[in-house]
Amino acid sequence: MKKTLLIVIQVFICLFFNMCTKQNKPDPFLEPPEWSKNVIWYQIFVERFYNGDPTNDPKPENIRTASDFRPVPEDWSVTPWTQDWYKQEPWAEKVSKKFYETLQLRRFGGDMQGVLDKLDYLSDLGITAIYLNPINDAPSLHKYDARNYHHVDVNFGPDPAGDNKIIASENPADPSTWQWTSADKMFLKLVEEVHKRGMRIIVDYSWNHTGVEFWAWKDLIKNQEKSHYKDWFEIISFDNVATDSNEFDYKGWLNIKSLPEIKKVDVVGNRVNGRPYEGNINDGAKKHIFDVTKRWLAPDDDVSKGIDGFRLDVADQVPMGFWRDYRKFVKEINPDAFLAGEIWWEKWPDKLMDPVPYVGGDVFDGIMFYQIYKPARSFFANTYLHLNAVQFTDSLQKQWSALSEPYRYSMMNVSATHDSPRLLTCFYNPGKYKYNAKPSDDSTYNSGRPDEETYKRVKLYLIHQFTNIGAPHIWNGDEMGMWGADDPDCRKPLWWKEFQFEPETRTNLLKRKRVYDTIGFNQEHFDFYKKLIRIRKENPVLNSGAIEFVKTTGNCLSYKRFDEQNEIFVMFNLENEKRDFELPENGTFINLFDKTEVTGRILTLQPLSAGIYRRVNSK
Numbered sequence: 001m002k003k004t005l006l007i008v009i010q011v012f013i014c015l016f017f018n019m020c021t022k023q024n025k026p027d028p029f030l031e032p033p034e035w036s037k038n039v040i041w042y043q044i045f046v047e048r049f050y051n052g053d054p055t056n057d058p059k060p061e062n063i064r065t066a067s068d069f070r071p072v073p074e075d076w077s078v079t080p081w082t083q084d085w086y087k088q089e090p091w092a093e094k095v096s097k098k099f100y101e102t103l104q105l106r107r108f109g110g111d112m113q114g115v116l117d118k119l120d121y122l123s124d125l126g127i128t129a130i131y132l133n134p135i136n137d138a139p140s141l142h143k144y145d146a147r148n149y150h151h152v153d154v155n156f157g158p159d160p161a162g163d164n165k166i167i168a169s170e171n172p173a174d175p176s177t178w179q180w181t182s183a184d185k186m187f188l189k190l191v192e193e194v195h196k197r198g199m200r201i202i203v204d205y206s207w208n209h210t211g212v213e214f215w216a217w218k219d220l221i222k223n224q225e226k227s228h229y230k231d232w233f234e235i236i237s238f239d240n241v242a243t244d245s246n247e248f249d250y251k252g253w254l255n256i257k258s259l260p261e262i263k264k265v266d267v268v269g270n271r272v273n274g275r276p277y278e279g280n281i282n283d284g285a286k287k288h289i290f291d292v293t294k295r296w297l298a299p300d301d302d303v304s305k306g307i308d309g310f311r312l313d314v315a316d317q318v319p320m321g322f323w324r325d326y327r328k329f330v331k332e333i334n335p336d337a338f339l340a341g342e343i344w345w346e347k348w349p350d351k352l353m354d355p356v357p358y359v360g361g362d363v364f365d366g367i368m369f370y371q372i373y374k375p376a377r378s379f380f381a382n383t384y385l386h387l388n389a390v391q392f393t394d395s396l397q398k399q400w401s402a403l404s405e406p407y408r409y410s411m412m413n414v415s416a417t418h419d420s421p422r423l424l425t426c427f428y429n430p431g432k433y434k435y436n437a438k439p440s441d442d443s444t445y446n447s448g449r450p451d452e453e454t455y456k457r458v459k460l461y462l463i464h465q466f467t468n469i470g471a472p473h474i475w476n477g478d479e480m481g482m483w484g485a486d487d488p489d490c491r492k493p494l495w496w497k498e499f500q501f502e503p504e505t506r507t508n509l510l511k512r513k514r515v516y517d518t519i520g521f522n523q524e525h526f527d528f529y530k531k532l533i534r535i536r537k538e539n540p541v542l543n544s545g546a547i548e549f550v551k552t553t554g555n556c557l558s559y560k561r562f563d564e565q566n567e568i569f570v571m572f573n574l575e576n577e578k579r580d581f582e583l584p585e586n587g588t589f590i591n592l593f594d595k596t597e598v599t600g601r602i603l604t605l606q607p608l609s610a611g612i613y614r615r616v617n618s619k
Contacts (some may be wrong), residue, residue, distance in 0.1 A: 019163060028335030029327070032365035032410035036338050038543045039129035039200060040533050041473040042122060044115060045418050046156060048493045049476055050082060052113030058155045062164075063107065065141045065212055065258070072105060079106050084516075085484075086505035100440045100488070104141055108493045109314055112156045112186040119193055124534030125479060125526070129200040129471075131182075131311050131329065131340075134419055137167070138211055139492075142418075145211025145259055149292040150178055157183025173228075174216040175291045180299075188299055191307055192253060202338060203296065204314035207281070207289050207322070209253040210263045217260050224248065229290050232285040234261045252338040253317065264319055274346030275358045279319030286322065290329055295331045299502075310337035310379035315364070316343060316353060323363045340412050343367040349435035359407040369411040371399050374433050376415075379557070380461040381427040381575070382453070387551040400469065409544060411470035415461070415478075416489060422475065427461070428454045447485045448506030449517040456608050459528055460572055463610045466532040466563060467570045469547055479529040481522025497521035535592045535612060541566040551581060567615040568592075573605035580604050587614040 032584040051057070055217040059070040073091040081090075112135075122130070134143035151167055154160040156333065163181035171177045180188070194201045210217055218227040224230070224238045234251035264271075267279035281287070297306040298308070308332075323341075330337050341364040346353045352374060355367045375395035378387040382612045387395065400408050412535040416423040421437050428450035434457055436442040450458075466472050477494045484490045496499065503516035536542045541563050551558040554573035558568055558581050569589070573579045583589075592612040 001481035007301055017069070027361075029331050030361035031406045032547045033336045033495050035200060035336070036365055037471060038540070039471050040127050040536070041131055041412055041471055042125075042127040042132045042476060043352065043417060043473065045110075045131065045491055046112070046115060047110040048108055048398075049110045050114030050118050050494065050496065051109035052117040053111050054109060056111055056113075056155055056158055056160055057109040058107040059160070062155055062160060063105070064544050065139050066218070071135060078106065078109050081108050082499050082501045083270070084502040085489070085492050089500070094301045098187040098440075101230040103488050107155075110493070112152070112183065112190055113158070116186075116190055116193060119190075119197060122199075123197050126200065126350055126537060127474075129202070129308075130194060131412075131473075132201065132203045132599055133202045134206070134313075135291065136205065137183075139213055140258075142213065144209070145213070146206070146211040148172065148209055148286070149205070149210075150175075151169055151297055152183035152187045154181070157181060157186045159183075161394050173288070174207060175295070178295070181392060188305060191305065194260050195304075200338070202309040202311055202340065203307055204311045204313060207290075207326075208314050208317040209259040209302050212258055212260065214260070216285075221248075231282050232263055234263050253314070259315070261317075266321065267319065268603055274316055274351075274353050276316065276320050279323070280321040281319065284324075289326075293326075293330060294333055297330065297337060303334050306334065308334075309365075310341070311340045311342070312364070313342050315341035315358065315525045317369075320357070320363065323358075327363055338366070338410075339364045341507055341548065344370055349432050354402075356402050358574070359403060361404075366410040366412050366471075368409065368414045368417065368473075369399075370414060372396055372411075372468075373415050376461060376464060377426060377433060379431075380457050380554075380572075381466065382457065383430045384432070388554060389557040392557065393549050393552045393579055408469050409471075412473050413465060413468060413470040414473045415465060416476070416490065417473075419487055420485045420490065422482055422490050423461075423478050424450045424454060424458055424481070424483045425485055425490075427458050428483070434486060438487075441486075445485060447489060448483070448504070448515070449519075450483055455525070455610075459609065460530055460574070460610050462528070463570065463612065463613065464572070466536050467542055467568070467612060470600065472533075472536070474529070479526050481525035483527070495519060499524070522570075532595065539568060539592070539614065541568055548585070556581070569603075569607055569613045569615075570610070571603065571613070572610045574608060576607050578604055578606050588616040 002606050057078045060076050064072045073095055073159050075091045077091065079089055086099065088099060095102060135152050135156055136143060136146045137148040137153045138145050139147060143153060148167060154163040155162055159182040163183055166179050166181050168395045170179060185231060191201055216232055220227040220229050220233060236249040236251060237247050239246050240249040251261045253261050262285050263282040265282055267277065271277050297303065299305045320481060341358050343355045343358050343421045345352045352371050355371060358364050358367060375392055376384055377383060377386055379392035404477050416426060420434055427434045428446050437445065439445050439447050444554065480495045482492065482495055484492050503517045504519045521614050541561050545561040545566065547559055547561055558569060558571040565600040569583060571581045581603045583601050588597060588599045590613065592614055603611065603613065
């Protein structure tokens with residue numbers, strides 16, 4: 001009897017303990033994964049990252065489309081990695097088109113082996129999470145025009161010809177026939193090596209559209225209304241075989257015919273670009289998307305071998321009902337997976353989207369937070385529309401106050417990406433953010449090496465980015481000191497230190513004497529990034545602590561990051577004269593940049609400078 005009573009008491013204690021523990025743990029469905037607020041993101045555009053295996057370099061047959069949207073010249077060849085970006089290749093000169101008209105046909109040969117080869121570089125920098133732009137099999141450079149969602153691009157692996165044969169042997173509609181190509185296997189090896197180094201990895205997909213080489217689309221083109229996939233896409237009209245003309249028409253994303261849009265169903269009301277809308281995705285396409293998602297989250301049903309989540313392209317174009325179902329599906333496979341949405345423009349170039357509907361616990365775990373970069377640029381850079389410290393603080397607090405606390409910390413705090421000017425170039429040009437932001441749109445746009453003040457201002461912004469709420473994000477190459485205008489100029493091959501590059505044309509589109517910039521790896525800039533990453537890692541309060549603004553006057557800004565045990569003050573003087581910053585109380589502080597100690601209540605900063613100070617006598 002006593003033994004039975006003891007067992008009952010033990011069971012009750014265990015149940016009570018589990019209940020209390022569960023109440024204190026974040027709900028894996030309603031809240032972002034804990035790891036997402038502690039990472040340093042590094043975004044990789046594989047084709048321009050590093051060519052680790054020249055034997056798999058692209059050939060015309062793998063970048064050509066049946067619809068001939070981008071005809072490939074007969075004498076096309078891979079572009080040398082170190083060539084002047086603005087110099088046209090012999091094949092490009094022969095087609096008699098302007099520079100930007102042939103740029104999408106360029107290939108430099110970056111591949112999975114290249115990413116593997118540079119993992120130690122990323123570890124040395126301090127990166128803890130990798131975000132890969134699309135690696136799905138596709139003919140284009142950007143790879144948002146999927147040929148196969150369920151395979152890695154054949155030119156990213158060691159055997160493109162063999163992979164094409166494997167893909168041709170499958171029934172793409174039947175996952176039981178799917179095999180692992182050499183490119184797939186190399187990617188899974190990359191995932192394994194990333195995890196060995198304590199890093200996370202997510203990949204980029206667009207569930208809004210495919211490409212014209214997508215297997216279901218090609219069946220639709222061939223069989224028209226008899227195709228099993230006729231309901232997968234937004235078809236306007238089918239071809240009438242009784243006429244000589246071709247009446248077939250369809251909706252491409254943003255009216256781009258090379259990107260057929262997946263059909264949306266049960267849509268409520270009118271769709272408005274840049275705003276969420278209710279509805280879902282066609283059941284057939286949805287099932288295929290879910291099958292692909294599971295393949296990469298749990299290869300061979302093993303979550304430990306899978307990726308850690310997805311970055312989801314043009315998320316506002318996809319109905320909310322689908323995203324809610326998608327979150328449930330993903331979290332059932334891996335509750336710790338991270339979902340990042342691209343929630344960007346409501347009305348370009350003046351109004352950014354409201355992220356709130358997408359980060360309330362039922363859709364994404366975070367977004368690419370352009371919403372706080374744009375005002376930061378207007379404070380730290382010397383732009384046409386300047387924000388003072390009060391206005392900048394108000395902009396930040398407006399964004400944070402709309403979000404529940406966990407989601408403030410899980411945001412991917414971007415500054416530059418594959419879709420925007422590089423950070424240095426963005427700061428170098430005073431105009432509107434991402435408007436007329438390349439030489440073909442504005443011949444006076446500064447596309448060359450920035451001036452020294454720009455480097456100084458970028459460093460001040462970086463101090464803010466790495467001490468701010470949310471996870472810092474680096475666009476590959478920014479840490480090397482690379483510059484470049486908006487897409488496609490932000491997608492230059494990376495300036496690895498082992499290469500000697502041709503001088504780069506500065507006045508590429510202006511009808512005057514050409515000027516050239518010397519380019520290459522900037523060690524001092526790299527070291528600055530590395531130091532900021534170290535500071536953030538050594539001070540977890542910068543990941544999870546609260547924030548409080550201390551001084552917001554003119555162009556002087558200071559805030560503290562704090563928790564129960566730690567207190568760090570971050571200060572910026574963007575004035576032309578030195579300024580004093582008064583702390584709330586006396587204390588001893590350590591300068592986290594040079595490890596020197598200061599005592600007192602007043603700290604003085606020189607013009608265009610910043611400081612990060614940790615209180616030594618912690619609470």
